[in-house]
Amino acid sequence: MAPAMNIVLFHAGALGDLVNTLPAFAALRPKFPRANLSAIGRPDLLELPRIAGMIDAVVPLERPGFHALFGPGLLPPTTAEFLARFDLAVSWMRSPELALRLRAAGLEVHVLPGPFPPPAGGGHVTDHLMRALAGLGIEARASSPRLPAPPGGFPGPRFPGIVLHPGSGSRRKNWPADRFAEAGRILASRLELPLGLLAGPADEAEAEATAEAWQKAGAAPAERFRDLTPSELAGLLASARLLVANDSGVAHLAGAVGTPVVAVFGPTDPATWGVRQDRAINLFAALPCSPCFDDRSRTCADRECLGRVTATAVTEAGMSLTRTP
Secondary structure, three states: OOOOOEEEEEEOOOHHHHHHHHHHHHHHHHHOOOOEEEEEEOHHHHHHHHHOOOOOEEEEOOOOOHHHHHOOOOOOHHHHHHHOOOOEEEEOOOOHHHHHHHHHOOOEEEEOOOOOOOOOOOOOHHHHHHHHHHHHOOOOOOOOOOOOOOOOOOOOOOOOOEEEEOOOOOHHHOOOHHHHHHHHHHHHHHHOOOEEEEEOOOOHHHHHHHHHHHHHOOOOOOEEEEOOOHHHHHHHHHHOOEEEEEOOHHHHHHHHOOOOEEEEEOOOOHHHHOOOOOOEEEEEOOOOOOOOOOHHHHOOOOOHHHHOOOHHHHHHHHHHHHOOO
């Protein structure tokens, strides 16, 4: 029988990064069936794998004393005592200081090798994130991210319709709002489903522009969903029939809970960042200059790569994903 262990995981990435790390989280449980798995990072995001049973405990990265893990000097006694509980650490944080600190505390440490994100041609980010476990003998190629629902389901609102998310982590990745409105209107009409509009704190401008475009087209008002917690967002997406989105963490989360996804890509590369699910279509109008999510995209005036993705293409993709076999 494998010995009992205490394992600590460090992950401070955003929603999409976390979803693409889920296969690595899931791979630890069968490898260490008697281990207690604690994760340090953003509590709101890490609650997702916790309620799904992938990890046992969540610790905020902002806990007093943890700042000393990333710099010189002595560790506060409470932080040193905390680390003394663990036998093994796995870190997806690009911090040499953290790795040195953990090793100095006596932990076996495994970290993500190479740069993050992976360079062009370096494969999908999910496989790249799995490589932090290579030294533990865990297969490097990851499965598609899955987020099993807890008993009783995820919390949050339910919406058995089409959800549009016109925002993302960067406006450079956003498909035009009028295209979202047009595709949403056509899909709602053909599928006879209601439309929902999703926005977080950084997405209000895109959501308002999409709603205004609907109104000009005479479409029925969409139901609005704002500022949901990650767990509530998982519940909303799990109940939806289809999500239409940009390259975003929301798109990855929808795929992980089993919702069909149409994701529009422009300056980022779907070979690296695409929603890796059977029921996802990543639309990408590649140009000689793409992908270019670097300094070049900051000075690109017309976003031709996004403009070449038509509302017709998105509509057809959405219809194919929702078609009854």
